[in-house]
Amino acid sequence: MEISDKELETALQDFKNSIHAWSDAAYHRPRTLAAEVRHRSWRVALGWALGCFLVAGTVSGGIFERNHRLELARTAAAQRSADLQRQLHDQQAAKQTDEGLLADVDTDVSREVPSALEPLAQMMNDDETK
Numbered sequence: 001m002e003i004s005d006k007e008l009e010t011a012l013q014d015f016k017n018s019i020h021a022w023s024d025a026a027y028h029r030p031r032t033l034a035a036e037v038r039h040r041s042w043r044v045a046l047g048w049a050l051g052c053f054l055v056a057g058t059v060s061g062g063i064f065e066r067n068h069r070l071e072l073a074r075t076a077a078a079q080r081s082a083d084l085q086r087q088l089h090d091q092q093a094a095k096q097t098d099e100g101l102l103a104d105v106d107t108d109v110s111r112e113v114p115s116a117l118e119p120l121a122q123m124m125n126d127d128e129t130k
Contacts, residue, residue: 108114113121
């Protein structure tokens with residue numbers, strides 16, 4: 001089975017023509033790949049931008065929450081300090097009030113005549129001196 005040169009040349013020429021036809025068809029068909037890549041690149045960029053925005057929002061929200069809690073803690077500490085000082089002041093005032101009341105009771109008890117009867121006692125003292 002010997003192949004003649006003519007048959008071989010025809011087979012090779014047919015193969016060459018089919019390759020050229022396929023190549024021309026592939027070269028002349030519309031290119032959608034570039035639009036897909038462009039569209040896909042915008043999606044990737046948009047995805048990254050949204051991701052960065054979410055991370056920035058989360059971090060700033062955490063920082064804001066931390067500062068808010070610190071401010072509340074400072075306010076609560078100042079409130080406790082003011083309450084303690086007010087209680088101390090009230091205790092001192094009560095102590096002074098108690099001491100003042102005890103001093104009043106002491107002077108009232110040490111009087112010879114109660115303050116309500118003092119005018120009568122003065123009249124009697126005036127009568128005795130005359």
